[in-house]
Amino acid sequence: xxxxxxxxxxxxxxxxxxxxxxxxxxxxxxxxxxxxxxxxxxxxxxxxxxxxxxxxxxxxxxxxxxxxxxxxxxxxxxxxxxxxxxxxxxxxxxxxxxxxxxxxxxxxxxxxxxxxxxxxxxxxxxxxxxxxxxxxxxxxxxxxxxxxxxxxxxxxxxxxxxxxxxxxxxxxxxxxxxxxxxxxxxxxxxxxxxxxxxxxxxxxxxxxxxxxxxxxxxxxxxxxxxxxxxxxxxxxxxxxxxxxxxxxxxxxxxxxxxxxxxxxxxxxxxxxxxxxxxxxxxxxxxxxxxxxxxxxxxxxxxxxxxxxxxxxxxxxxxxxxxxxxxxxxxxxxxxxxxxxxxxxxxxxxxxxxxxxxxxxxxxxxxxxxxxxxxxxxxxxxxxxxxxxxxxxxxxxxxxxxxxxxxxxxxxxxxxxxxxxxxxxxxxxxxxxxxxxxxxxxxxxxxxxxxxxxx
Numbered sequence: 001x002x003x004x005x006x007x008x009x010x011x012x013x014x015x016x017x018x019x020x021x022x023x024x025x026x027x028x029x030x031x032x033x034x035x036x037x038x039x040x041x042x043x044x045x046x047x048x049x050x051x052x053x054x055x056x057x058x059x060x061x062x063x064x065x066x067x068x069x070x071x072x073x074x075x076x077x078x079x080x081x082x083x084x085x086x087x088x089x090x091x092x093x094x095x096x097x098x099x100x101x102x103x104x105x106x107x108x109x110x111x112x113x114x115x116x117x118x119x120x121x122x123x124x125x126x127x128x129x130x131x132x133x134x135x136x137x138x139x140x141x142x143x144x145x146x147x148x149x150x151x152x153x154x155x156x157x158x159x160x161x162x163x164x165x166x167x168x169x170x171x172x173x174x175x176x177x178x179x180x181x182x183x184x185x186x187x188x189x190x191x192x193x194x195x196x197x198x199x200x201x202x203x204x205x206x207x208x209x210x211x212x213x214x215x216x217x218x219x220x221x222x223x224x225x226x227x228x229x230x231x232x233x234x235x236x237x238x239x240x241x242x243x244x245x246x247x248x249x250x251x252x253x254x255x256x257x258x259x260x261x262x263x264x265x266x267x268x269x270x271x272x273x274x275x276x277x278x279x280x281x282x283x284x285x286x287x288x289x290x291x292x293x294x295x296x297x298x299x300x301x302x303x304x305x306x307x308x309x310x311x312x313x314x315x316x317x318x319x320x321x322x323x324x325x326x327x328x329x330x331x332x333x334x335x336x337x338x339x340x341x342x343x344x345x346x347x348x349x350x351x352x353x354x355x356x357x358x359x360x361x362x363x364x365x366x367x368x369x370x371x372x373x374x375x376x377x378x379x380x381x382x383x384x385x386x387x388x389x390x391x392x393x394x395x396x397x398x399x400x401x402x403x404x405x406x407x408x409x410x411x412x413x414x415x416x417x418x419x420x421x422x423x424x425x426x427x428x429x430x431x432x433x434x435x436x437x438x439x440x441x442x443x444x445x446x447x448x449x450x451x452x453x454x
Contacts (some may be wrong), residue, residue, distance in 0.1 A: 038272055043263025047298035049118075051248045056220060061243030063213045064236055070190060070204050072101040072197030078186065078240065081111045081195070084249060087357035087447065089113035095318050095368025101197045106320045108194065108329065108336070109175055110368035113361075115447075116302050116354045118245050122180040123172030169308045169332055175350045175366040177308070178337040182241035187233070205229035208236060253300045255356065256449040261294060264451050267444065274441030277434050284430060284438050285418040290355045303355035303445065308332060310348035311420075312383065312413040314390045315404035316367040328406055329367065347409035359443040367404065373442060377435040381419055381428045 031041035054062070064070065068077040076099050083091040089111060090097060096107035171177060173185045189195040190204065198204050208214060209226045217225050217232065225232055244250045259265035267275060277283040278292065287293075290303040308331070321327050329335070332346040340346060350366040364370045370379060379390055387401045394400045402410045414420050419429030430438070 035272060038266035038268060040260050040263050044261050044294050045298055046253065046258065046262055046294060046300045048253045048258075048300060049248065049251060052246070054246050055242060056216070057239050058242040058246040060213060060216045060220065061239035061241065062247070063211075063216070064208075064240050065243055067211065069207050069211065070196065070198060071099075072193075072199055072203075073099070073103045075103055076196050078189070078196075081189070082114045087113050087360050088115045088250065089357070089361055090363055093362040093371055095316055095363055097195070099195045099197060100193060105194045105197070108319065108321050109366050110363045112175065112351075112353055113357065114244060114250060116251050116356055117173065117182060117185075118251050119299070119302060120173060121171035121306055123169070123177040125169050126167045169346055169349060170306045172351070174336075176331050176337040177351055178339075182244050183234075183237045186237040186240040190237075200229075201233035202229035204236065205232040208232060252447045254447045254449055256444040256446070256451075257292075258300055259449055259451045260444070261300070265449070268440070270437045270440040271444055273434070274437035274439065277430060277438050278441055281418060282429070283419070283434060286355075286438070288417060289352050304352050307352055308346065308349040309352055309414055310346075310350075310405070310409075310412040311365070312348070312402035312410070313365045313367060313369050313404060314379075315392065316369045319367060322367075322404075328404065330405075330409065331366065344409060345412060348405045348412045355442060356445045357447055359439070359446050373439045374435070377430070377438060381430045381435065383420065384415065384422050385424060385426065385428055 034041040065078045068075050068080065071077065080099075081090055081097050082088040085091070095110055097111055098104065098106055169177065171180070173179050173182070174188070179185050179188065190198050191200075205226065206229075208217065214226075217235070221232075221235055225235065256265050256267075260267055278286040278290075281288070289305050289307065289309065291305055292301050292303055294301055310331070315322055317323075321329075330347040331337075331350040332340050333343055333349075334341045334347075358364075359373060362371050364373075364376050370376045382389065388399045391403045392400050402413050405413070422429060
C-alpha cells in the first residue's frame with residue numbers, strides 16, 4: 001500500500017484533528033496529499049501552560065531539588081537521577097541508579113522522567129469519569145473486585161476511546177502508582193535507603209536549617225518552622241512539587257511534533273510513515289496506549305493513557321536484586337506497593353509512561369531491560385514470534401517466556417492487543433523499515449525543536 005493510500009485510510013479512521021471527510025471525497029484526497037508532504041492537514045491551537053516567573057515557593061523548591069546535602073551520603077540530589085539535560089530522566093545507561101548512604105547501593109527500578117507529570121491523575125480503578133467528592137466512594141479493593149468481572153474491550157489506535165469502558169488501574173506516580181502527588185513523590189526517594197538514603201525527616205530538617213537557604217524557610221513559614229522537623233519536611237517536599245509544576249522546563253511542549261500539530265513544521269517522509277504505523281491498529285498500534293491527539297480543550301497530548309499493562313518484559317540479570325531467584329517485582333501488587341497485594345490480577349502491571357523525549361533515554365521499561373529504541377521495538381514485534389531471543393531458559397533448556405513473572409501471574413500479560421496478538425509462524429506486525437520509521441517519528445517527540453532552524 002502506498003503512503004498516499006495509508007494516509008487516506010488513517011484520515012478515514014479519524015486521525016485528523018478535525019472530523020474527516022468520507023474516504024474518496026476531494027477534501028479527503030487533499031488531506032492525503034498534504035500529509036504525504038509532511039503537512040498537518042488540520043493544524044490545531046494548543047493550550048500550552050504560559051511561562052510565568054516562579055513563585056517564592058517554587059524558587060525554594062529549585063534549591064532543594066539540586067541540593068545533595070539532603071541525602072544520607074551528602075552526594076545525591078533529586079537532580080542526580082532526574083537530570084535536566086536528559087529530560088529529567090536518568091543521565092546514564094545503567095539499568096538502575098546507584099545510591100544509598102555509601103553510594104554503592106543499587107536501586108530496584110529504572111528511573112522514570114519527571115517531565116510532563118503535572119497532569120497525572122490520582123490512582124484509581126475504573127473509567128476516568130468521576131469528579132468531585134464522594135464520601136461513599138468505593139475502596140481500591142472494591143473497585144478491583146468490580147473490575148475483575150468486567151468484560152474487557154480491546155485497545156486499538158483506531159479507537160482508543162472505546163476502551164474507556166474498561167475498569168482498569170490508572171493514574172498515580174512511580175511505576176506502581178503508589179502515591180498521587182508530586183509532594184509525596186519527592187519524599188519517597190529521599191528516604192529510600194537505596195536512593196538518597198536520608199535517615200529520617202529530622203535529619204533532613206537539620207541539613208536544611210544549616211543550608212544557605214534556611215532564611216527562605218523562615219520568610220515563607222515563620223521563625224518557628226525549624227521546631228517541627230516533620231512539618232518542615234512536608235513544606236520542603238511541597239516546595240519541590242511547586243518547582244516541578246511551575247517551571248516550564250518540566251512541561252515545555254517544544255518538540256517538532258508540537259510544532260507540527262500547530263502547522264509550524266513539516267514531517268519528513270520517514271516521520272510520516274512512522275506516524276501512520278504508530279496509529280495503525282494492525283501495525284504499531286502504539287496510539288492505543290500512547291495517545292497522540294490533543295484533548296478536546298486543546299491540551300497537548302502526553303502520549304500516555306495513564307493506565308497499566310503487564311507486558312512480560314524480560315528479567316534483567318544486571319539488577320542485583322534479581323540475583324535472588326525468589327525475588328520478583330510485581331508492580332501494582334508489590335513489593336513496594338503494599339495496599340494491592342491481594343489483587344493478583346494486577347501482578348506484573350506497570351504504568352504506561354509518556355513517550356515524550358523517549359528518544360533521549362538509554363533505559364527502558366520498569367527494569368531497564370533494554371537500552372535503545374531499536375531493542376524496544378524489536379522486542380515489541382518479536383516477543384511472541386521469537387521468544388528465545390529475549391528470555392532465559394529453564395533447567396530443561398526450555399525457553400522461560402515471561403521469565404520476570406511467576407507462572408501463576410503470567411496470564412496477566414497482554415496477548416490480545418496488537419502487536420502482542422501474534423503467534424509463532426505469523427508475520428510480524430512491523431518490518432525492519434517500519435520499525436525505523438516509528439523510531440524516526442518518536443524522535444519528533446524530543447523537546448528543544450527550533451522551527452526557525454528547520
